[in-house]
Amino acid sequence: MSEQKVPLSRRRFLATTALGAAAASGTLAMPSILRAQGAGVKIGLLHPVTGALSYSGQQGRIGATMAVEEINAAGGIKALGGAKIDPVLGDAQSTPDGGTAEVEKMNAAEVSCIVGGYASSICLAVSQAAARYDLPYAVDVGVADSIVTRGLKNTFRFGPGFGVIAKTALDNLATINDQAGKPAKTVIIVHEDSLFGSGLAKLLNAQLPGKGFEILETIPHPTPTRDFNTVVLKIKAQNPDLVIPADYYNEYVLLARTMLEQRVRPKGIYSVLGGAASSYKFVKEFPDAAKYIMDCNHWFNPKSEKAQALKKAVEDKGQFFTYELYMNYNAVYLVADALEHAGSADRAKLTAALAASTFASPIMPYGPTKFVNGQNEGAAPANTQVLDNDIKVILPPEFANAKAVFPIPA
């Protein structure tokens, strides 16, 4: 999930600005130290490391810096005589304006490229600001389709967009249901009421009936919602075969916990970009509530040795292997690969190299890379399910390391 609501109350505004000031001493001092390493290729790593999205932003920064360290340790950019990547760290402060301000700073610091953004709203603002300076920009996560459909020549997204994810999710849901002998006919959708959840609910309402599902009810709720008992009572009263939640992490967890508490066990829980459904943290903390939940989301290729090695390295650091982390790791490698092909840190040459990139990520379950209008056409989401206290890939078949357990055994 990559679009998050950032409520801008006065309190929040005060909080973020005050924090920005507080963080300035810690966060912003870092680039100057790192920059002092000498002549290298400067790459801006821009993430929302403070404010409402700070957890995701910090995970993203970890992934990006791990890739930079690896590349540098392996001899830097060979086409540039072994030039080291010189990361310029930036904090978008969880707001689009914060992202734009960092682009200005990074441009002044003469970076060759910017990687990151995380939330769609930030990616939209950053891509536009970077376009003014013809600065190539590699989007890490942001899934909003409009990020790449506005005709900006500088913006490249290696991962899949919302349209592709939603289509894959619906097709795969039908496949899973068909393979199990169509046990699921009725659906209740529970969604948070901002852009992400409402947009998804609208799409599901339009598409699911055509795939043989009857939608019993669509239940919106605000973020934050303190209590899900009423929602669960409604689900219980109608006893749907399938529950589809479209929520951010906290609400997703509360909903799953309340369903367990009220012994509501539908035949399946299926989500699209589910806030918690493909989170190791959720699985570790509430294995019983997370069990059998399916999700269609960004995910790594579990059969890749490289991905497993990275996962281990991240877990050894005491961090969860979240998608923010490896999406950023990939985005940095994409840029490094383009630098090798461009043979130059020049922005225009790098943009051309990115547009022609055929970089194959060893981590992701993607097809061959081909950028069309900045979008990697090979990018695809994966379907996951929580099985044996772990998150397994159940679709697409060529990357799957488990079979879908559906319907949930009684």
Added chain:
Amino acid sequence: MLSPLILIAAVLNGLMIGAVYALVALGLTLIYGVLHIINFAHGALLSAALFAAFFAYQKLGLDPYLAAVVLTPGFFVLGYALQRFVIGPASHGDDRNMLLVTLGLAVLIENALLYAFRADTRTIDLAYGFKSIDLGFTFLSLPRLISFVAVFAVALALWLIMSFTDTGKAIRAVAKEKLGAELAGIDVAHIYAVTFGLGTACVAIAACLLIPTYYVNPSAGNAFVLIAFTIVVLGGMGSVPGALIGGLLIGVVESLGGFFFGESLGQVGIFLIFIAVLLLRPRGLFGASA
């Protein structure tokens, strides 16, 4: 399809969650009743208390209900010290300044938490976290039921303190007539701090009751404070029974509103009540006439 049993289940849920709202509101109303200020730091203190309860479990293995025994006096002392040494002196004798100081404290506490613990959400998984009592037509969550009973115990204890102890009498005297109380030899600064301490202690108990079924992050407390403020106005500013009844009422309104109109609109019901009370009965259900 709408069986009356579901409605009863919805009302029961409303009462359970309403009890916790009431406890947060108790602290707020107490401070308002005596100091005549809205404590803007209430939500941030609730977040801090949630973190304290979380770490008591995580680091010391202390069950949240046992942690309440330690955290309640701890937060009383914290609240006392905050009022005595920070809010009081910084207001330079003008009560209105306190309001701004508490707002500043809220920003400070929230960001200190954000800096120390980052924005990620933490939860604890207790053996009894998912225990529920089977009533035949619905399941009543055990932690919720415990908190329901505990809130009544706390309200009763507060009422006893306010009614029968010398400190309680002094608090009521200061609330009613500050200058008179001062002339009668009551240490007003001390009473202010005691009241603030009691309000903060309520927050600590609320945190320990919430953490088994809720989550903590640096802004988790804020979700409860707006609602607590509504309850304070509904019940009557400064009224202990008002906060209790108001909390339960708001809980039920939220639950039924959510059931009939959806969660998004269910919240609207709460604020419609808030506006209606301000228009028709500004002193609240149990408030003394202004």
